[in-house]
Amino acid sequence: MTDGIRVAALDDVPEGEGIAIDKAIIGTEDNVALLRDTDGGLWALNDTCTHEDASLADGWVEDGYVECPLHSSKFCLKNGEVQGLPATRDTCPHRVEVRDGEVYLFPNQTP
Amino acid sequence: MNVVIVGGGIAGVSTAAALRAGGFDGDLTLVDAGEFPYDRPPLSKDYLTGAKDLGRIALQPPQWYDEQAVRLINRTRVTGLRPGGVELQDGTLLPADRVVLATGGGAARPPIPGCERAHVLRTAEDADRLRAVLRPGARVLVVGAGLIGAEVASSAVDLGCEVVLADPVARPLAAAVGAELAAWLHERHAVRGITTVQAGVESFEDGAVLAGGREEFDAVVLGVGMVPETALAEAAGLRVDRRIVVNTGQVTSNPAILAVGDSARSRDGHWEAAQHDGARAAATILGAPPPPPAAPWFWTDRHGRHVEAVGHMAQADRTVLRGSFADPAFSVFGLRDGLVVAAAAVDDPNAVRAARRMIDRRIPADPARLGDPAVNLRTLLRP
Ligand SMILES: Cc1cc2nc3c(=O)[nH]c(=O)nc-3n(C[C@H](O)[C@H](O)[C@H](O)COP(=O)(O)OP(=O)(O)OC[C@H]3O[C@@H](n4cnc5c(N)ncnc54)[C@H](O)[C@@H]3O)c2cc1C
Ligand code: FES
Numbered sequence: 001m002t003d004g005i006r007v008a009a010l011d012d013v014p015e016g017e018g019i020a021i022d023k024a025i026i027g028t029e030d031n032v033a034l035l036r037d038t039d040g041g042l043w044a045l046n047d048t049c050t051h052e053d054a055s056l057a058d059g060w061v062e063d064g065y066v067e068c069p070l071h072s073s074k075f076c077l078k079n080g081e082v083q084g085l086p087a088t089r090d091t092c093p094h095r096v097e098v099r100d101g102e103v104y105l106f107p108n109q110t111p
Numbered sequence: 112m113n114v115v116i117v118g119g120g121i122a123g124v125s126t127a128a129a130l131r132a133g134g135f136d137g138d139l140t141l142v143d144a145g146e147f148p149y150d151r152p153p154l155s156k157d158y159l160t161g162a163k164d165l166g167r168i169a170l171q172p173p174q175w176y177d178e179q180a181v182r183l184i185n186r187t188r189v190t191g192l193r194p195g196g197v198e199l200q201d202g203t204l205l206p207a208d209r210v211v212l213a214t215g216g217g218a219a220r221p222p223i224p225g226c227e228r229a230h231v232l233r234t235a236e237d238a239d240r241l242r243a244v245l246r247p248g249a250r251v252l253v254v255g256a257g258l259i260g261a262e263v264a265s266s267a268v269d270l271g272c273e274v275v276l277a278d279p280v281a282r283p284l285a286a287a288v289g290a291e292l293a294a295w296l297h298e299r300h301a302v303r304g305i306t307t308v309q310a311g312v313e314s315f316e317d318g319a320v321l322a323g324g325r326e327e328f329d330a331v332v333l334g335v336g337m338v339p340e341t342a343l344a345e346a347a348g349l350r351v352d353r354r355i356v357v358n359t360g361q362v363t364s365n366p367a368i369l370a371v372g373d374s375a376r377s378r379d380g381h382w383e384a385a386q387h388d389g390a391r392a393a394a395t396i397l398g399a400p401p402p403p404p405a406a407p408w409f410w411t412d413r414h415g416r417h418v419e420a421v422g423h424m425a426q427a428d429r430t431v432l433r434g435s436f437a438d439p440a441f442s443v444f445g446l447r448d449g450l451v452v453a454a455a456a457v458d459d460p461n462a463v464r465a466a467r468r469m470i471d472r473r474i475p476a477d478p479a480r481l482g483d484p485a486v487n488l489r490t491l492l493r494p
Contacts, residue, residue, distance in 0.1 A: 086150055
C-alpha cells in the first residue's frame, strides 16, 4: 500500500465546502470532490453527480451529506450512498487522510 | 396492509420509496399509465433536445422495483376507486387498504378556436411529437412565457428554430422570483434571438392571430399551465376544489384515500413539493411523525442559465441583490420583518441553499451582509 497522493493542504478546503481534484493528477476515472463537513471531517467522493453532470465539489456540505448544486440530491460523505431523488445511483467514495495539515488521497480505496 | 399508489410520477414514486424507507412491509403496488415511471422536468430540456432518451430519465432503475418489493403495473390506467380496492382498465380489482392518488395533471388548453391542434408538453409522447417538428429553420410560436414555455423556447432555439414567444404578461414569473429578476430573465429571450410579443393569442385557426395580425407557424406550443387530474377522485365522491382536497397528512375526505403531488396540492407546486407530499403521505400511513415543513423550492433552466427559487417572493417587503445582474452568478433575497422569506438565484445555487435554511430555521439576516458577495453565506447561518 502506498502512502497516498498529496492532493491539497487542509486549509484549501473551507468548512462546509468542497474542491475538485483533477482526475489527471490522481489517475481516477472521474474528478474527485474533497469535501469538508461542518464538524471539520474531510471526505472524498467522485465529483460528478450521478444524476446529471453537476460537480459535487460545488455542493452544499452539511451534517454528513453533500447536496448537489443542481437538483439537491444528497450523497452520504462516508460511503457515497444517495439519499433522495432525482439521482438514483450511489457515488464512489475514496479514502483520504490528513497528515500535518496535508491531504492525502487513496484513489478507489474505501474509507 | 395493502397499499396501491395510482400514478408513477415523482409524487407516486416518492411515496413508495418513503414507505419502504420507513419500514413498511406490507404489499405495495404502483399503477402507472405510462411506459414506466419517468421524470418530467427533462421533457422540456434534455429530452426535448434529444440529449437524453426515455431510459435516461427513468425515476428509478428497473431493478429498483424488485429490490424494494414494489409491484409495478405500467401501461395501465386505474379506472375507478371501489370499496376495498381500485379497478384497472381491464376490469381487474386490486385490493387496497389504503389508496394514494398521485395522478398529477394534464397541460391546460385554453378555450381558444383551433387550440386543440396546438402542442402541449406533459408526457414523453407530447415531447416526441413536438421534437419531430422542432427542425432547424422551423417557425415556432410558444404561447406562455412561464417556466415550461420559456424552457421550450430555449430548447427550440438550441435546435435552430425561429421562435416567437407570446405572453400577455410583461414580466412572467414575477410572483416567484420578484419583478426585477423576472424582467431580466424575460430579456434573455431577445438576447438569444427570440421575438417576444406581449399579447395573448386570439385564435389558432389558419395560423395564429396575435395582437391583431395573423401569422403562419410550423408549430404552436402551449405552455399555459396545468389542469390537475381529479377524475377518479370526483367519481369517488372525494372533496375536490380544483385539486383534491387533503389535510396536512395528505388524507382526502375519505380516510382510506390519500392524495399527493400536482393533483392534490393547494398551491401551485413543483417537483420537490410533490416529493415532499409523498414523504408526508408515507408518514401518515406508517403512523410516523410527519417530516418538518420546508419552504417551497424549484429550479428551471433556460438559455444555459440555471435558475432556482425558494420561499414566497410575493411575501417580501424588501429585496436585497447579492452581486449584480451583469455577473455570471447572482441572487436576490426577499425579506420581511428582518427575516428571509424567499430567494432566487441565477447560477448561484448555494445562495438558495443558504436562504432555504434561513427560512426554515427562521434565522434573522443582516441585509448588508446578505447583499455583500464577499460575505460567505454559511457564516450567516451560525448563531
Ligand atoms: C415539461 C415539464 C417540465 C418541468 N420542469 C420542472 C422544473 O424544471 N423544475 C420543477 O421544480 N418542476 C418542473 N416541472 C413540474 C414537475 O415535473 C411536476 O410538479 C411533477 O411532475 C408533479 O409530479 P406528480 O407525481 O404529482 O405528477 P405527474 O408527474 O403528472 O405524474 C402523474 C402520473 O400519474 C399517471 N396517471 C394519471 N392518471 C392515472 C390513472 N388513472 N391510472 C394510472 N396512472 C395515472 C400519469 O400517467 C403520470 O405518470 C415540470 C413539469 C413539466 C410537465
Ligand atoms: S445533477 Fe445532481 S441532482 Fe441533478
